[in-house]
Amino acid sequence: MTLKQFVSYKVMSLLQYNSYEQYVDHFISINDVRYLRNWKLSREFIQNACSKSCMGRLLSRQEYIDQRNNEEGIIKPLGISAVMLFGSSYKGNDRVLQQFAAREQLLLNKKTIIFLITRSSKGLEISGFIDLEQCFRESRFRNSEHYVDWPAIFEGKAKLTPHKHHLSYFEWNTSKVRLNDSDNFKVVQEGAHSLLMMHRGDHKMICVNPGCFCSFAKNATRSMHNSSIYGHCIFFDHVIRRSI
Structure with missing residues (x-):
């Protein structure tokens, strides 16, 4: 060890x-x-x-x-409930928030990565990949190091943004990138793929490169949703097909 x-x-x-x-x-x-x-x-x-x-x-x-x-x-x-769903009461029409709410229950047996491009408080463009399941789970504890106020997000009072502790964090103005493993995924840099995510549960590789149609790309379902709050947001849904 x-x-x-x-x-x-x-x-x-x-x-x-x-x-x-x-x-x-x-x-x-x-x-x-x-x-x-x-x-x-x-x-x-x-x-x-x-x-x-x-x-x-x-x-x-x-x-x-x-x-x-x-x-x-x-x-x-x-008073922290393990079955509490942050998005259960969301009734708005923002497409990305609807996807967050819809996936929260599914994340009990499905692991999702999301890709966001947004702007920092200084107006600078940043992007990153986020382990959505871990983000929801950690936010059930207010003293969590990476707590996210999901109730405020669904109420439109806050916004989910990539941070340096997420799977990837890219600052467009400086071209600096940070990569981190999460609870559900390992980041793998491999040849022409440049960036792959390996799911820790079934060890499937997921290719998150846009426009790539390699065999790894088949291990996740990609979908893009437009939002007045988030612009374009890409979801990579990976279903765990077997336990080991």
């Missing part, structure tokens, strides 16, 4: 994982899988290697369940 993985283990919340398998996968790198050539074998190796001797010992399945239940118990007194 690397120092970076150990540090992330100490600070991560188990609520960000939907299953024990997803929690274990947090400790597996793409290089591990390429070396062993088998994801299931990589998972078994990590579990055996880290069950007793690694720093920040890997939790057993029962320990994971118990600690995750404890975390859920901590937030319940705060």
Whole structure:
């Protein structure tokens, strides 16, 4: 286990994982899988290697369940509902906000990336890819580092914008780009594709390059929607086809 993985283990919340398998996968790198050539074998190796001797010992399945239940118990007194839907009461006609509201329920079993081009508070154009499922989930906790006020967004009082912690963040005036992995996706830069997203659940590669019709592009359904608030917004919907 690397120092970076150990540090992330100490600070991560188990609520960000939907299953024990997803929690274990947090400790597996793409290089591990390429070396062993088998994801299931990589998972078994990590579990055996880290069950007793690694720093920040890997939790057993029962320990994971118990600690995750404890975390859920901590937030319940705060009145935070895990089934609360921010967009359930949205009745407006903005096409992009309608798509946000429609996808919120679907994101329980579907993972969506969105691409936004917008302007900063200084009037400068910025764009980025956002893990929509993670954005909704993190916003259920007001003390979250990346909290987004979704009720205000659906009320038209605030606007969703790309930030430097998202999957990608591009400042057009400086041509500076930042790339980050999210809970659901790993960013992969590979040859002519320039930018791919690998889903952590089923390990499908998603090509987000406009106009590309490679095999990876088939792993997500693209749709563009116009909005008076957001202009053009592109949604990449990836359906998880199998669990591992």
